[in-house]
Amino acid sequence: MSAGTWSEFELIARLTAGLPSREEVVVGIGDDCAVLDTGGPRLLLLTCDSQVEGVHFTLHTSSPQEVGRKALAINLSDIAAMGGEPRYALISLHIPRRCPLEVLEGLYTGLRQEAAAAQTLIIGGNVSGTGAAETLAIDITLLGESERGRVLTRAGARVGDTIFVTGYPGDSAAGLHSLLYPDHPYPPTACERLRAVHRVPRPRLAEGRLLSQLGPQIVTALIDVSDGLSGDLGHICERSGVGASIEVARLPLSAELQALAATLGRDPLAWALHGGEDYELLFTVAPGYEETVQARFAAAGAAPITPIGQITEAASGLRLRWPDGREEPLSVQSWDHFTTPGQARST
Numbered sequence: 651m652s653a654g655t656w657s658e659f660e661l662i663a664r665l666t667a668g669l670p671s672r673e674e675v676v677v678g679i680g681d682d683c684a685v686l687d688t689g690g691p692r693l694l695l696l697t698c699d700s701q702v703e704g705v706h707f708t709l710h711t712s713s714p715q716e717v718g719r720k721a722l723a724i725n726l727s728d729i730a731a732m733g734g735e736p737r738y739a740l741i742s743l744h745i746p747r748r749c750p751l752e753v754l755e756g757l758y759t760g761l762r763q764e765a766a767a768a769q770t771l772i773i774g775g776n777v778s779g780t781g782a783a784e785t786l787a788i789d790i791t792l793l794g795e796s797e798r799g800r801v802l803t804r805a806g807a808r809v810g811d812t813i814f815v816t817g818y819p820g821d822s823a824a825g826l827h828s829l830l831y832p833d834h835p836y837p838p839t840a841c842e843r844l845r846a847v848h849r850v851p852r853p854r855l856a857e858g859r860l861l862s863q864l865g866p867q868i869v870t871a872l873i874d875v876s877d878g879l880s881g882d883l884g885h886i887c888e889r890s891g892v893g894a895s896i897e898v899a900r901l902p903l904s905a906e907l908q909a910l911a912a913t914l915g916r917d918p919l920a921w922a923l924h925g926g927e928d929y930e931l932l933f934t935v936a937p938g939y940e941e942t943v944q945a946r947f948a949a950a951g952a953a954p955i956t957p958i959g960q961i962t963e964a965a966s967g968l969r970l971r972w973p974d975g976r977e978e979p980l981s982v983q984s985w986d987h988f989t990t991p992g993q994a995r996s997t
């Protein structure tokens with residue numbers, strides 16, 4: 651049997667079953683960051699995530715600088731998804747022998763820009779060759795911190811909470827589609843913005859901090875949308891022991907996403923629900939606090955947020971609610987490194 655026999659999450663569960671822990675590990679495997687209480691005034695947040703050529707990017711569709719920025723941005727997003735502040739990064743590069751120096755310099759220009767914007771210091775890393783493989787990979791470990799009692803996890807959603815999302819899910823996946831299939835006559839300005847969102851996502855750090863300041867009594871669960879809204883909502887439900895119902899009519903679809911979908915005769919909903927790489931924040935708010943949260947975001951000039959559904963009993967699972975009141979199960983079709991079509995899967 652090989653790795654692709656299982657889904658990504660089955661594989662992680664299998665590999666990590668029964669690993670020991672200790673009392674200083676406040677949150678271990680299963681959230682966007684691990685959380686450590688080392689006795690200092692603040693809690694430590696730790697995460698790592700990679701970008702692999704041919705899997706996450708190609709050098710035909712992104713510049714090296716954009717790849718560098720995205721590699722750090724997606725890690726910053728995991729710190730945002732706990733409500734934390736990023737501090738220090740380690741950069742591990744896997745470099746094919748024939749990789750031009752300009753590519754690596756461009757990569758580091760992007761990393762420097764993104765680190766400066768997030769007041770994060772690059773304090774180390776690693777370099778390795780790739781043997782016979784010709785694919786460039788960047789793996790980043792990021793350390794952040796947060797106040798005690800202010801860390802937001804995936805695990806606190808309760809029945810009756812309202813589900814919110816920042817920004818416009820689906821934009822990145824639509825941008826990627828236009829990059830991978832460039833020959834279609836796309837609407838140029840729409841296409842340009844969607845591609846930019848895909849190439850360099852903006853981590854929602856300020857929004858994560860706002861949610862953390864509101865606290866876990868009000869913001870009961872938080873995750874960033876990396877694999878796709880359906881799958882990442884599924885992670886909140888699994889960790890919180892609840893179900894969820896999404897109202898189709900409330901999903902915020904950007905004008906650009908709708909324009910691009912229209913030219914292709916495709917359903918923009920599929921991108922918004924399953925597309926992935928949005929790096930938007932998906933969070934749940936305790937009943938009665940919806941307006942408080944919306945007012946705080948508006949006052950801070952933060953990203954737009956939209957209520958898109960409700961947390962329900964676990965037995966209901968994930969559901970979609972249509973404008974005519976009809977409900978149907980929401981199937982998770984998010985990205986999986988082994989089961990998504992085009993990715994290696996052995997039988």
Ligand SMILES: Nc1ncnc2c1ncn2[C@@H]1O[C@H](COP(=O)(O)OP(=O)(O)OP(=O)(O)O)[C@@H](O)[C@H]1O
Pocket residue numbers: 662665666678679680681682683684698699728876877
């Ligand atoms: N090889 C591994 N060994 C131990 N734990 C792992 C391993 N791979 C992933 N995990 C843990 O499993 C959980 C899910 O990992 P995953 O990479 O899907 O994180 P995510 O935040 O959901 O997605 P993304 O990486 O796209 O942000 C995380 O808590 C992560 O630390």
Ligand SMILES: Cc1ncc(C[n+]2csc(CCOP(=O)(O)O)c2C)c(N)n1
Pocket residue numbers: 699700704705706707708826876877925926927985
């Ligand atoms: C060339 C190319 N093909 C496909 C995709 C789409 N894609 C790759 S990884 C991922 C989920 C997040 O990754 P992870 O779970 O590793 O954080 C998605 C949606 C892409 N970006 N580039």
Ligand SMILES: [Mg+2]
Pocket residue numbers: 682727728731873874876
């Ligand atoms: Mg994440």
